[in-house]
Amino acid sequence: MPTPVLMPALSPTMEKGNLSKWLKKEGDSVKSGDVIAEIETDKATMEVEAIDEGTIGKILVPEGTADVAVNTPIAVILASGEDKSSIKESGNGAAPVAAAKSAEAKVSAEPKQEAAQPPKLDIAPEADVPAGTEMVTMTVREALRDAMAEEMRRDGDVFVMGEEVAEYQGAYKVTQGLLQEFGARRVVDTPITEHGFAGLGVGAALGGLKPIVEFMTFNFAMQAIDHIINSAAKTRYMSGGQIGSPIVFRGPNGAAARVGAQHSQDYTAWYSQIPGLTVVSPYSAADAKGLLKSAIRSPNPVIFLENEILYGHSFPVPKLDDYLVPIGKAKVVRPGNNVTIVSWSIGMTYALKGAEELAKKHIMAEVIDLRTIRPMDIATVIESVKKTGRLVTVEEGWPQSGVGAEIAARVSAEAFDYLDAPVTRVTGRDVPMPYAANLEKLALTSVNDVVEAAKAVCYR
Template structure:
């Protein structure tokens, strides 16, 4: 099952289950979505529930928030989260804070979804990872799926959640095929927001990642295995809430921690994980400094050779894991 098809299936099932669920965004209806994630949904549910919008992110994000405040459950697609910067006031202030400012009286069950982070050859303005941006905001839940099962189970949970959820997908994973369990095929398949998954168990070093960096971390773990190094790979799934307990449990076992992400190094997801580990009991279990692997601290280059150097890959992750074990050459 591909991530694209898993997302499509999640939305179809939730629209069949709840008449209040609808989709809106640029080209989501007649064009089947810029990345074909919403393919066929307009034909099944009509243009009342799958709606093309004008090219005005601030405008249609505001419509989505208003619909959610009125009791509907909109799924608002951004063609890329880079364009959602036009709508960040609606996401952070209107969606994220209304429940608190109403004294808990008004819920805002909206999902903002779309591709996030670097793709390939889309340059500086279309390559940013917004995980840490939205992850810092009280009132928002922030999800970053990796696999097809992540996409289906977490999107269904996000649509049913009474809170605003920022759902950060990855363009390069849309066509990636993943194993598809019997459980995932069920209409009631849900994954809890705020719970990480141990993708590979290990005993020597903990590698924590999210989105496409999980894929590269698993590749690195496979190479490390050939050298007798057992790496545990954790797929965060959720940025906010952050499942620090699963990370801490792993660090207590391996005594070493490497974080991997595609965002900028300053004030990132890895920075938050590192802070929470060293500020708590995790510090006493570390036998080496925590190392953060991130995107380069520059606007993402357009030139392919430079772009390849701007983000962590499996060899770099392997090298960091070896450094944690004092085995780097």
């Protein structure tokens, strides 16, 4: 029976890829382990190996095809004795397509998938972006890379270090091209030694350099947290202002997809508690770029929390030589009068989608992207609450002592008289992240959670 070759998923977050090259043509014989094609994902170019033995009966997706969904049949392999006619005769060539489509439809019905799509909202640029500035569309990943490259061109003391940042071009491709432009002296591959290289980075910062330390994910930074807090955050104070740590710790934070409890933790609240640290967590590509540039220039240690799922999302970014977004300033991303929704990073995808849903029910939500968690721009939140009288916070992290809890406490203390309903938190569930797809979905925040919370505070 002809065997379909399906578009493979090559990473936990991959949904589609480009079929960049066929290395076998129709009629070629293949055996298990032969490389038959090259697939380009947003992170890397990967080889596809044949699993079955036989002859390439038909190539269903020509090379050069972009955005081929995972599980789409891309070729058919014929077993010995079969010929091309058996593809049509048996109908097996077509069957998987239908199966894949139904699978796709099932997947996209899940809120998790909704969250993974960037909302079609036109986000206003920073107020100080000159009118008429050209906007270019780029991914968060590219924006982060450009920010580092620009700052490294500007200041010879800036360097980047971490696991796989140089020759591998970044585990998530964020540092792509930096080694080629700046060389191995300034783009430093480290051994897998988080505690050690975090401390080494802080030492270099104490010595006067401006390191960007990439953690492959912030989950691994728990091994390094002593240096982040005890060495980086406290030294300025402990030295009576003599010595600071101008260092940026950056990398993906929070849940990716289906990587289980140890790889899916949101550390925003952890770091936000520490005096001496600045904690930034952008959502859009423009903010990612402008805030990372500001973070690199900061004389203080900055925790820069990215999100793996957002890396591939595209946003308009002002085409300016030196685009900086100020640290410590929230942004009203969508105006509204009925309820204030505050979030940041990936939480914004739920918040914005939720606001769209609420608008259909005639609840106009004002959505604020906090962007910087510490120092927190609570004034912008309070200004909005004074108008709406209602507040919902949205985060993927755990509820107890979370960032939402902090916002709720401060708004209750400073704007109590303006509140028409209790501040409500939408958070990840109070459990370690499960692996099973259905349980993971239940553990994460959802658009529906946001909608229901907003309706509740509006007594609707």
